[in-house]
Amino acid sequence: MDALTVDRIQFAFTLVFHYLFPQLTMGLALLIVIFKTVALRTGKEHYNRAARFWARIFAVNFAMGVVTGIPMEFQFGTNWAGFSKAAGGVLGQTLAMEGIFSFFLESSFLGLFLFGERRLGPIAHWLSAFLVFLGSWLSGFFIIATNAWMQHPVGYQITPTGQIDLVSLWSLLTNPWLRWQYPHNMTASVITASVVMAATGAFYLLSNIHLDYARTFLRTGVIAGAIASCLMMYPLGDSQGRNVAQYQPVTFAAMEGLFHTERGAPLAILGQPDMQAQTLDNPLIVPNVLSFLTYRRWKAKVKGLDAFPRSEWPDNVPLLYYAYHNMVGLGTFFIAILLIAALALWPGWLYESRLLLWALMLLAPFPYIATTFGWMTAELGRQPWLIYGLMRTSQGASPSVSEGNALFTLIGFVGMYGVLSVLFLFLIYFEVQRGPAREAPFNGPVRNPN
């Protein structure tokens, strides 16, 4: 392994781990605002308690998101100095804006939201929940704007010293790539939060505990999740895919496993890319569908990998292909399960059906997996570029950091995040078991659940 490889593994590892937490908190912030709104309008304490329970889960995840997020910003400098030096004038903007516009908002009002309920009164408390939601969605926006620029750079010029100068903030914030990537990503985060909420409800019903809340969580999670996963397929996933086809056609060909340019290109559902023979082994394909989905014409020409020089191909085509297919496959699966669950909700069957409850409970980890595969698609698809068309990944790493030093910190991060995961899961299980009904007593130490 050389230093570049270690830098890449470390960034990928710390980023995937980090994003396990914000994807829940961003979606959950929305669902908490929904509970707070219902509580405000109906005056039912039930929904306030539900909001308080999810606020506790939110707080633990938020803390994990904050502490694992700081290394992401730092690593641009520590491991990717070549990249930072060249692109800081552009990407520093969105990162600084995230800190200044969203983190200050989020952190100031999160403190009030978590600990100020009695002091604030219902309306101000609702507002603080809303501002936490706004802050977290804004921070998502700035991060996606950063990534979108790396996928599709706009509004810049190159200076004589080789640095990249920003000439239009407006272009940076209205990047055509961002227009679909942002809602795509945020809807994914709503799916994660909805499925986690529904799974918690299912777990309560199957364990026969906290039954009132179980129904509320199931209902809210299933309905929000069903809506979000349908939106995810159309228009969001569809448009994001066509964005890739337009701006990164070689990435698109690799994602779809299309080796050869074709009129009436087929959609590959299953199959393994064979890089030697340049074919898809064991293909399960639907003729003409890829052409139709991409260009809305059954016989349209779709460029395959053979239309591009090999030096432009993503450096790991099979992994990219699998990441993309797993994301799409899981997304389709979510639509199926959540729609069935939503239909079973109306006659009230859902609360009785052990099969559906089990399915929903076991669904909990899968949105996280799908989101991770989605980001792998975006990041592997951008290769071999760090900034698409402008800077190769190999040019971005820190020239002064050796392989040995990079490996030292990679091992450190793996060890630390491993320990944190165990403690985190333990704590979350404890909070879920304790549930919404039994709140921490207002005076004295927290009681043990047993």
Add this chain to the structure above:
Amino acid sequence: MVLFWFWAVAAMLTIYAVLDGFDIGAGIVHLFVARNDTERRLVLRSIGPVWDGNEVWLIAAGGTLFMAFPTLYASSFSGFYLPLSLVLWLLILRGIAIEFRSKIASPVWSPFWDVVFASASAGLAGFYGVAIGNVVRGVPLDQSGFFFLTLWTDFRVGGRVGILDWFTILVGLATFFAMAAHGSLWVALKTDGELETRCRQAANLLWWPVLLFTVLIPIVSPMVQPHLLDRIAHHPWGYIFPAFALAGLAGMRYFNRAQSAIQAFIASSLYVLGIATSTTFGLCPYVLPSTIDSRFSLSIANAAAPPSAQRIGFFWFIPGIILAFVYLRFGYRGFAGKVDVEGQGY
């Protein structure tokens, strides 16, 4: 324009030092001033709703530095690779300790996190000081614009330097004691009873080492970085910054003994502000001096972002930072007064 960004980043880092300084300081004295579970909860509650907002100043300052001085960001972060990674791990452990500690009442869970919280806070304070010491002393920047420092070499300030040498260790100790005193005064301000008394005593005791280092470091610094003397000789108005620090130092002692908690905390904030601005003033226009040759030093001019990026940043930065102060005011106002163990919280 570039001077604006220099002082903007310096101001944000100074605010970070004042604000996160007190919650890190609270962590350093945590095990000593708080003797039982209730008192330790109180210490955590005194910083609970604000610590992560305080850390946002670091993130925002980092982002602004990235935007306005990308060359400095790239060079210093990759050159200080190892100590920065340690700082990141300490920040992670400390944040998690604060948030996890009081979630489960158990004789093994909470004391474990208390120790993690205290040691991570102590380590952070020390490393921040060492980092300042490194920036003042300078680093082996060559014509490539990059460098790499090992954690230590022979602990001397010349030749092949490491992160740790006698000078940077001194600055590290100074920062450690200053933050500990600053944090004690904060906890004293936010609590009452025995805990408050012990915090006052701690601040009184910690004042002596702070005084010692405040005298010692200005004496040895010019030996390590001669530019400091040059700078003050040409701009005598710069004496105002150390004067702030000395006024703050005197105020810490006076008001703490007079039991005026708010004034004492303001005085120690003034001290931190005075020290931070003195350092910034002393180094200007350098942002990272080279120990090899001053031609290779990074200065405000050669480390800055291209012109258009600087200009564009200016337009959103001003309204953004005003908004940030508004939020900050809300956050702290909702958290006014002494903390107690009632209600939800840490």
